[in-house]
Amino acid sequence: MIDTNVNMHQWPFRRLAAGDPADLVGQLRKKGVTQAWTGSLDGLLDRDITAVNARLAADCRRHGPEFLLPFGSINPMLPDWEGDLRRCREQHRMPGIRLHPNYHGYKLNHPAFPLLLRNAADSNLLVQLVFCMEDERTQHPLVRVPNVDLAPLPGVLRDTPNLRLMLLNWKNVLIGEEGRFLARTNRVSFDFAMLEGVGGVERLRKSVPIERIVFGSHFPLFYFDSALLKVKESALEGPDKEAVLDGNAHRLLGGSHDL
Numbered sequence: 055m056i057d058t059n060v061n062m063h064q065w066p067f068r069r070l071a072a073g074d075p076a077d078l079v080g081q082l083r084k085k086g087v088t089q090a091w092t093g094s095l096d097g098l099l100d101r102d103i104t105a106v107n108a109r110l111a112a113d114c115r116r117h118g119p120e121f122l123l124p125f126g127s128i129n130p131m132l133p134d135w136e137g138d139l140r141r142c143r144e145q146h147r148m149p150g151i152r153l154h155p156n157y158h159g160y161k162l163n164h165p166a167f168p169l170l171l172r173n174a175a176d177s178n179l180l181v182q183l184v185f186c187m188e189d190e191r192t193q194h195p196l197v198r199v200p201n202v203d204l205a206p207l208p209g210v211l212r213d214t215p216n217l218r219l220m221l222l223n224w225k226n227v228l229i230g231e232e233g234r235f236l237a238r239t240n241r242v243s244f245d246f247a248m249l250e251g252v253g254g255v256e257r258l259r260k261s262v263p264i265e266r267i268v269f270g271s272h273f274p275l276f277y278f279d280s281a282l283l284k285v286k287e288s289a290l291e292g293p294d295k296e297a298v299l300d301g302n303a304h305r306l307l308g309g310s311h312d313l
Contacts, residue, residue, distance in 0.1 A: 062094050063110075090123065103127050128174075129158040150181060153183050162205075267302065
């Protein structure tokens with residue numbers, strides 16, 4: 055089982071059950087996870103992204119070599135984000151990056167966003183775009199962060215044909231013209247950490263081919279078993295189930311991963 059949506063370090067608004075990297079690894083292994091694609095929660099608010107990514111890479115090597123795969127944070131609103139992107143690939147050997155436009159203060163129609171995606175694609179980096187981190191109803195009243203507006207994304211994707219993109223923590227985005235485009239294009243994959251209601255994975259299958267659905271838990275901000283139960287209560291069996299649990303994630307990495 056490959057979990058494509060795992061978080062390390064501290065969430066500033068509540069204590070996490072697995073905030074310590076060693077504890078994080080231990081709990082994921084007990085659940086049957088064989089590989090975890092991991093981002094740093096420090097990357098949302100910390101302005102020293104270079105240090106955040108170095109710490110993430112070091113903790114992944116120390117506590118889960120070949121188990122924790124680090125996905126670096128990139129904030130294109132900060133100086134030398136191009137250098138941070140280069141260090142993710144060349145220095146830390148990361149297979150991908152994780153973007154939080156709503157926390158970093160830019161829209162997807164900002165000129166820096168397509169430039170960032172083109173540079174990531176040219177570097178053979180998988181891009182994870184995080185739609186939200188928590189439900190708006192549970193956010194701290196002094197830190198209200200809206201969901202990412204995905205309306206400009208189809209246009210950006212049309213101009214970046216070699217990009218591999220994942221949408222994490224998305225909710226209700228597969229509607230309207232933009233949503234139908236995202237569902238059709240074979241360069242966008244989806245986790246289901248924030249899908250609500252019974253039969254969520256089955257509903258997703260009606261819009262998105264099975265080969266573009268990946269397992270993601272959003273652990274430890276979310277309960278891991280929530281994602282696992284969504285697979286168990288679905289009608290997935292045999293090759294389809296194996297594809298969602300790990301095969302699709304293996305394919306997404308392609309030749310980008312070199313630990």
